[in-house]
Amino acid sequence: MSVVEQVKIVTKEQLKNDIFKLAIESEKMASIALPGQFLEIRVNDDIEPFLRRPISIYKIDKEKNELEFIFQVKGKGTEILAKKNVGDRISVMGPLGKGTFAFEKYKKISIIGGGIGIFPLYELARQASKNAEITTYLGFRNKDFVVLEDEFSKVSGKLVITTDDGTYGKNGFAINYLKADCEKEKPDCIFACGPLPMLKAVRDFAIENNISAQVSLEERMGCGIGICLGCAVKDKKADGYKHVCKDGPVFNVNDVEF
Ligand SMILES: Cc1cc2nc3c(=O)[nH]c(=O)nc-3n(C[C@H](O)[C@H](O)[C@H](O)COP(=O)(O)OP(=O)(O)OC[C@H]3O[C@@H](n4cnc5c(N)ncnc54)[C@H](O)[C@@H]3O)c2cc1C
Ligand code: FES
Structure with a gap:
């Protein structure tokens, strides 16, 4: 509603x-x-x-x-x-959006965000941290773009900040630090929002390693309520399309093509 x-x-x-x-x-x-x-x-x-x-x-x-x-x-x-x-x-x-972050059943959660994609992840981390162990990875272009470090650190057991040019936090892409940690211990689920290349890397890594993953897609939108069909993504499980505005914005990585 x-x-x-x-x-x-x-x-x-x-x-x-x-x-x-x-x-x-x-x-x-x-x-x-x-x-x-x-x-x-x-x-x-x-x-x-x-x-x-x-x-x-x-x-x-x-x-x-x-x-x-x-x-x-x-x-x-x-x-x-x-x-x-x-x-x-x-x-x-x-x-x-009917597709929201379904976090309730997971006890060990990894959250990864990049750029403006970090904003919807905060409420997820805040609510999920009441019952789960949260590790958060936030990637930014450089030091000038880093925001919300204090807010995320309060709701994450571990917080990794990265910048593409190494001017703040760890050097390089956030996904590399998530992958390194996952090799030591797999999370129950990865939640992601950010630039498309990051979401694709999360999807590929999660599928290869048999880890559940949910991504929030930020397609360009028209109406926002499923009428204009401007935000269609291909349905992986059936013929046809899903709409980011109505069926998402959060999808299981196995459900849609992006
Ligand atoms: C589900 C969803 C959630 C979003 N949440 C946030 C958020 O929390 N914070 C935030 O800052 N932005 C968010 N965005 C992106 C935001 O909607 C756009 O930046 C905004 O609509 C741009 O409007 P504008 O009139 O300022 O710019 P426009 O004049 O419409 O566009 C200016 C530039 O922004 C680009 N742009 C426009 N829409 C998008 C988009 N959806 N994704 C990527 N680039 C876009 C255009 O290509 C253009 O280069 C979200 C988008 C979606 C679909
Ligand atoms: S924005 Fe119109 S259908 Fe999604």
Whole structure:
């Protein structure tokens, strides 16, 4: 179930030059949201930009009736959103996505994220850490892009930060550190969100080593609710397609082609 609401922005924080965190107030959405779901945000009432913009839920606060999300300014839509202030109201549809992170049955979990793909992984780590041992691997381009280190370290037994150029944390791709740790002890499941090459590497490694894995795909979207067919991915198990917005965004790596 999802709703469309005019919601109030209750907090705003600039995490880096072009990365912002907003919290919105919605009892309905906060009460039903699950880790891995996303919101479709209408950034203003003008004709342009017409389409809502998909942004993942970063944190669900059921006590305060708030949802937080974090976004990087990319183009016109996110630029307008970044100029919003506490007290402003925006139209939000959500929470969206039937495919959420199914973590409940796993006791030893590896989480891997890259770039803006780390945002939906925080709520997963926060909830899963209550009953499971969490190891988190976060990869960034360089030191200037590193965010949320403290937040993830509080919900992870072990946190590995990597940068592609070695300017912060460990040098190289996060996936290499995950692979090295898995050789010592396999996790029950790997959860991933980030750039496509990283997701493909996770998929190949998980399948080769017989480890369960779930990935959150961030396809370009139109409607966000399964109507425009803009976000189709090939179904691996049946003829036809699944839609990232409706059936995902989180999929088992054995269920879709990407
Ligand atoms: C399910 C889902 C969850 C997402 N969660 C987040 C999030 O938590 N935080 C966040 O910062 N971003 C997230 N994104 C990406 C975000 O939706 C886009 O960056 C945003 O829509 C760009 O809008 P814009 O008007 O600013 O830019 P546009 O003018 O629409 O595009 C500017 C640039 O961004 C690229 N772009 C647009 N959409 C995407 C996309 N889906 N994936 C990759 N590149 C894109 C375009 O190719 C173009 O180069 C998510 C996307 C999806 C599908
Ligand atoms: S975005 Fe329209 S069907 Fe998924």
